[in-house]
Amino acid sequence: MRGFWGLMRAYWLSDRWKEAWGMTLAIAVLTAVSSKMGVWWAEYSAELVNSIAYFHSPHNAAPLQHLLTAAGMLVLVTLGKDVGVVGIRHLFSTTLHRKWRGWLNGQFNEALLDDNHTHFHLQHEGKDVGLARPAPDNIDQRVQDSIKQMTGGAIGLAMGVLGVVTSLYFVGMKLIETSTVVGGFEFLGIYGSAILAFAAIVAYVPLNTFIALKLGGILERLTISIQQAEGTYRGELTTFLRRSFQVAASGGETVQRQMHARLYQDIDRTWSKLNIFYSGYQSFELIYNFLGARIVAYSPLLLPYMQGSIGLKSYITGAELINSLIGQFSWIIRVMPEIANLKANARRVTDLAEAIENVQAPAEFYRSTGRSDFQFNRKEDVFALTVRKLELLHEGESAEPFVVAEELRFLPGEWTFVQGESGCGKTSFMKAVNGLWPHGAGEITVMNGLRVFYAAQDVKLPKLTLKELVCLPETDDLHSDARVAAALHKAGLGEFIEHMASYSRESRSWDDTLSGGQKQKLVLARILLHRPGILFLDEATGALDPSAKIAYHQAIKDGCPKVTVVSVMHEAHAPRSGTGTPFYDSVIRFVDGVAVKEALALRTGADLKLVSSQAKPMAV
Known part of the structure; x- marks a missing residue:
């Protein structure tokens, strides 16, 4: 899962592939049905306009019946499409989002909490960016918010692409089916009006999409900046609350307020830039939508309508179909802020995945920023623990040892x-003897x-029951209540034995109690x-x-x-x-x-x- 596409396809290639592909297929089918119903909507919309336009025509034998029938069918198609098809598709897509996010979140938790102590190594290095790769900032935000927004954005993006493909097929076929010769463009034959419609779309959409992509790049960078700033601010609040007693005892609230204000300034500045760009982008999108729906969509077929090659009903139907295609092809413009969020979140998630991969061999990882030549052995020996030629260093190639031990041996x-x-x-x-110091050298041997x-x-x-807290690092099912109670009693905590199954006491967690x-x-x-x-x-x-x-x-x-x-x-x-x-x-x-x-x-x-x-x- 180191690369973007590896991250995107991992769930569909996992042991839960049936679940992933089943929901994906359901979404694809419903998207195709929605596109087909979009064609029906354009037809009945044109039928309604036509029945209104010719309501007083002497050739209209039942004007009210035609009007009500067209209106009723348009309402039914709209309800069926928006409430039935789109609503059910939304349920499938949100369920896929929930399942994918849960699976991906589990994968990162497994990777962070492996026997390699990856979570520790991941945060231990990179403090000096001149010497090491910077450690990933705000890992909690990456695992939760970034994964959530990335998976949701990816599903929306995929649905947009699928919608374009299915609409191009159904709407395009209808445009070709109803195409006619256009005066002045006779060389195009009977496909004249369809070719003019497609030409208008090709001329209008790509240029504006290019502009949207450029603006999206700026939004992506600003999104990453505000995520970093908010993560730093949230981290400081968490740290502050953990040491609130020390702040209160020292009367340090004034300094703490100043620190919070300074950190929030970064959020405020970036947020201000984001608001400016979002406002500008919204104006660009509104103008684009108006021109597309009212000018570009109705222009290609205006000439054959004026020439009398097509009637009002065919003109309105064709214009609505063109508008539908413009809308589908414009999904990039419409969701560019979401795409910017997707790219920003995907970058943070893939960076975290790459960082996790980099620390799977801690010694090699630490050697990139200094000496790391520790050897840890298990063997039969008369000594319980032996430490030989130990040297502890700080980060940096030229660092000198600050602790040296030639040989230390400990009997059972x-x-x-x-x-x-x-x-x-x-x-x-x-820490070094326990394998939790990054730089230095030495041989540590523990008796088998x-x-x-x-x-x-x-x-x-952590938020566990008292029994679970005593049983750590093992699970509580491996130890009987009697043994745990005996351990609590011998440790001087016998008063809490009756609360072993509780997560808290008097509504306060054990960490607070x-x-x-x-x-x-x-x-x-x-x-x-x-x-x-x-x-x-x-x-x-x-x-x-x-x-x-x-x-x-x-x-x-x-x-x-x-x-x-x-x-x-x-x-x-x-x-x-x-x-x-x-x-x-x-x-x-x-x-x-x-x-x-x-x-x-x-x-x-x-x-x-x-x-x-x-x-x-x-x-x-």
Whole structure:
């Protein structure tokens, strides 16, 4: 689905092709019927005008009957066409739109949420446009609004093309069937009036279509600009609402207002340009429609009518048929704003599809903006985790390592405390070992059969039931209520056990209901439920008080006795249990960007200190 046409045909070639082609066929048949009924409409419209014109003719034996019959048939054809055929076709087309959009939306969700962590890699790069391909902006808008508008626009466009083809056949055949010789153009023979009609259409429609295409290109660029501006503004509003407490606590509303006003200015400027162009385009379309329907449509057959070659009824019928053809051929002009939207949305969707394809091999993708030579292995080993020759870099070919680790080895069941000043690279180290850092090099080996779990400081809870939140990343059907309840109890959240099946409590989602500390305890419940082999705690107890931190560690020690723990904390010294027993066996210190692992020893009964600040890395 990287290219436009690949994106357009993917649904019709998918496993749901029967559904797609079935509705497409129904739309095609109804469009053909609508075109045929357009011919009937022109005929009965001419019949009505003719019955009015000759109402007082002495040769008209039943003028009122003719008038009412013509009017009745015109009403029936109109109702049948607009209410029956067009209405049913609209139902099929909107259903096709809904099905296609749903399928395409599902494809993008599957691609973004694959095991490759595509959603993460997609947003991680491109911050410096001088070094990398810019990351796609407003991915949520692309997946939702752009796909919705693109699929709807494409269906409308296809229906327009089909309408042109069927109208050209039915209306063209009728024009040829009723054609006559035109004085002064005898060399055209009996097809004279039909050829004049087609010549008028060819002379009028293409030139104005060319003008419309040029205006459409401007509309497309403006549409993309306003989508980007609105997406940025919406993203800032979302971010603001997530940190509204911090804004309120710091009294930052004035600065926030100024930021919102500055971002909205981009929307307002682009919107103003769009309004000007839409107004100009609307005026162009109205003038075009008037000239086409009242001048161009009635001009080709005026000469044979004046010459007496055709009567009023044939003249009106032919003029309405020409007007019908002009209307069908003018669908590009009529829907040019929608085509501009289609092209803009299709470009944003295909750009996203291409970006997703580009990050399917993350290492190769990151190498385009810097060094990325990480190796991740699984093998039988005496060590639960081994990190060798690790170097972490930022984006850029000339970047220097800001974290270096020659060799770090962790035994099964070993607990390691990660220590260092803020900004020294502790979290970057944790991300790299988990395959979530883009640039650098190193070899990370995990013992076969060990499950890895990464607990971060910030906990965001999606709109799921409490049981589902505890069971993440697995589904809740894999775990019994009793096991989940036990995990909640051990984590200190026993008061919520009776609400495990609920999405909220007192009409508030769990993300709004639980405090920061309670969210971290919920993550503890996940750990106790899944019992991983290797556990990374990245300031995962930052919102807990000292006694709660001890209880958190003790729960892991009791519930996961064989787990290997690597933990980043702000504490100056590794925590101990309530009885004075140390939780941690070793420490990793970051000194001038170098990660050094050392053993911890009990120096006094009240503290844990390093054996020696000069000790070499452990070889365990």
